[in-house]
Structure formats: C-alpha cells, structure tokens
Amino acid sequence: MGFLNKLLSSEGPRKPKVKFDLQKCKVLLKGGENRIRLQKSKLANSVKLQQREVAVLLEGGKDELARIRAEQMVRDELLIESYEIVEVLCETLLTRHNLLALNFHATKENPYPPLPPEIAEAVCSIAFASCRLDASELQTLTEMLASRFGPELIDSACAGQPSQRVWGVNSLVNPRLYxxxxxxxxDGNVVLQKLQDIADMFQLEWKAPAEFEELKDHSVLDSTASTPVFSGNAQRARLSD
Incomplete structure (x- = not known):
C-alpha cells in the first residue's frame, strides 16, 4: 500500500517519523528536483517513441489499438507538465527555504507553527505530488514538513483536499498540478486530436472511424472527477521508517 493509501486508511492522529531539519530539507529539495528533471527527460523520449508506434498502428489500420496508445500518450504528456510544475515549486521552496525555519510561539491548541503564506502553495503542492510521483526525496521531505507544520495540514494536501482549512490556513495545492x-x-476529444496530429506529423491519410465519434460525447477529464493517477512505481512509494 502506498503512502497516500496509508494516509486515507489511517485512524486518529499520527506522528511524523522524520524530524524537521532545514539543511536536510534543502538537500531533499535539490535531490527531488534532479530526480524529477531526469524522469521528465526519460518520459519525453518515451513519448517520441510512442508517436512513431501509434503512426505504425494507424498506417496498419489498427485504429482501436492506436487509440489506446494515444490515451497513454496524453496521460504521459500531462505527467510531463506536472513534472515541470513540481520542478518550479521545488526551486521556489529552495529560494525561500528560510521561511521554513521561522520561529513562532506554539500554543496548546496548535503545537505547530502556522504555514507562511509565501510558501503555502509550494509546501502543499509538493506534498500532494509526492504521493503521486515516484520521488523518494519528496516523500521524505513531505514527512519532514509534516513534523514542522503538523501532519493534519500536510495529510490534507496529500489526500487532495486543496480547500480544507487546518489551523486557520488553507491547504493550497496548485490548481494546475492538481x-x-x-x-x-x-478526454475523448483530446485523444482524437492526438491521433489526428500524429497522422499529420507522419503524413498519413487517416480519418477517424465512425465509432470514434462517440468518444466526443465522453469527456471525462473535468473538475468533478476524483480518481487519482499514479506514475510508475508511485503506488509502492514508502516514507522512511
């Protein structure tokens, strides 16, 4: 069971397993940024190979199989875009890392310091992404952030609750990343357009078959969907024990 599943199935308050350390946070951010950049490059190369494979399928009249491959390409391209967003967020938090260590007076009602608004989106978005991307550095960083700002706030971001208020602070997950x-x-229209773009790219005389037209009526990529998408081995991700 991955980290996100453990969060969703946990009962009662939990205690973070990693203590907050500002210097370790910086190291984890740099390592996570490098890993994300490498994964983005590998996935971009994979998409190029998939384009040629889809073109071969279209040329051979295997439209249904090409459509399935095109769906995977669209998901991979969304993942590449999410990598780019996470890369920027890591750089943002690195630049403003001193805000992570600001000292506040804890209270009995709130033993954790409030999350500074200047880094709220970066912190919550990185936590959200760490549960869905295969990046062990970001997963460890998320646990460290939970020990700093409280597991309830960080867990709400991980679980995909961008508007939940914890200790008076919004869990602000970047909407594009979300x-x-x-x-x-x-979305069916996006998949059909991807097939047409590949056909044009490889100068193929291809037209979507009549049965593909029904895809246009099944646009499921909207703001009401709730199924998380996981990349690579992210479902097996573990935080350090």
Whole structure:
C-alpha cells in the first residue's frame, strides 16, 4: 500500500517519523528536483517513441489499438507538465527555504507553527505530488514538513483536499498540478486530436472511424472527477521508517 493509501486508511492522529531539519530539507529539495528533471527527460523520449508506434498502428489500420496508445500518450504528456510544475515549486521552496525555519510561539491548541503564506502553495503542492510521483526525496521531505507544520495540514494536501482549512490556513495545492495528477482517463476529444496530429506529423491519410465519434460525447477529464493517477512505481512509494 502506498503512502497516500496509508494516509486515507489511517485512524486518529499520527506522528511524523522524520524530524524537521532545514539543511536536510534543502538537500531533499535539490535531490527531488534532479530526480524529477531526469524522469521528465526519460518520459519525453518515451513519448517520441510512442508517436512513431501509434503512426505504425494507424498506417496498419489498427485504429482501436492506436487509440489506446494515444490515451497513454496524453496521460504521459500531462505527467510531463506536472513534472515541470513540481520542478518550479521545488526551486521556489529552495529560494525561500528560510521561511521554513521561522520561529513562532506554539500554543496548546496548535503545537505547530502556522504555514507562511509565501510558501503555502509550494509546501502543499509538493506534498500532494509526492504521493503521486515516484520521488523518494519528496516523500521524505513531505514527512519532514509534516513534523514542522503538523501532519493534519500536510495529510490534507496529500489526500487532495486543496480547500480544507487546518489551523486557520488553507491547504493550497496548485490548481494546475492538481488537475494534471488527479485524473486517469483522458478526454475523448483530446485523444482524437492526438491521433489526428500524429497522422499529420507522419503524413498519413487517416480519418477517424465512425465509432470514434462517440468518444466526443465522453469527456471525462473535468473538475468533478476524483480518481487519482499514479506514475510508475508511485503506488509502492514508502516514507522512511
């Protein structure tokens, strides 16, 4: 069971397993940024190979199989875009890392310091992404952030609750990142357009068959969807024990 599933199935308050350390946070951010950049490059190369494979399928009249491959391409392209967003967020938090260590007076009602608004989106978005991307550095960082700002706030971000208020602070997951990582089935119109673009790219005389037209009526990539999409081995992700 992955980290996100453990969060959703947990009962009662939990205690973070990793203590907050500002210098370790910086190291984890740099390592996570490098890993995300490498994964983005690999996935971009994979998409190029998929384009040629889809073109071969279209040329051979295997339209249904090409459509399925095109769906995977759309998901991978959304993932590439999410990598780019996470990369920027990591750089943002690195630049403003001193805000992570600001000292506040804890109270009995709230033993954790409030999350500074200047880094709220970066912190919550990285936590959200760490549960859905295969990046162990970001998963460890998320647990460290939970020990700093409280597990309730960080867990709400991980679970995809961008508007939940914890200790008077909004869990502000970046809306673009939220939309790109949350949905699993691409919009039918987007898939059809992807097939047509590939056909044009490889100068194929291809026209969508009549049965594909029904895909236009099944646009499931909308703001009401709730199925999370996981990348690679992310479902097996573990935080450090």
């Amino acid at each position: 939309s790109k990582l949350l949905y699993s089935v691409p």
